[in-house]
């Protein structure tokens with residue numbers, strides 16, 4: 493039986509997830525609240541091996557479906573070995589990336605589709621979903637302005653920019669679909685303001 497709470501942090505690379513995770517850890521520590529912190533892909537010995545395999549640039553031939561399945565495999569192990577046991581002990585589990593990363597990156601970025609990835613996630617997690625997801629995202633208009641300001645992009649850069657735009661669209665879609673679970677935070681805001689917003693939301697869980 494699940495007694496703890498699962499909090500995931502999501503957003504594109506470089507949105508400030510790790511800074512905010514550290515802030516939240518300090519807050520929980522100060523309150524003497526039992527928690528663990530983990531990450532995906534990874535979080536277990538098998539997961540870390542899979543992480544090496546997925547992120548290894550030598551395997552450029554890896555197909556999109558293979559990639560999606562490997563993320564899901566790492567997640568299944570993570571849920572069984574680390575996340576569920578900790579939740580059963582009543583701990584707060586903070587996870588740096590979880591199911592929404594697959595929806596945004598594989599579903600939207602790699603265009604495998606949201607439904608396929610939701611089904612894959614459901615299989616990998618046996619239906620476990622985050623109780624709360626902190627989504628750190630630059631306001632899309634601000635992102636566009638920044639991109640336009642930059643010099644003309646070369647082909648690889650513009651491919652990377654197009655991929656990032658698709659991932660962002662995926663995240664925005666998730667935030668729209670599940671406003672109760674997902675707090676969408678403008679990653680361009682002040683670090684302290686963001687940390688305060690997350691703490692406020694955490695207070696609700698701690699009171700329960």
Ligand code: TYD
Nearest residue numbers: 504505506532533563589590593594597598
């Ligand atoms: P990582 O170095 O952890 O990036 P970050 O510090 O931005 O979290 O690399 C993880 C990469 O894996 C990141 O680019 C997102 C990607 N990813 C997916 O594409 N799908 C997933 O399901 C997960 C968990 C991560």
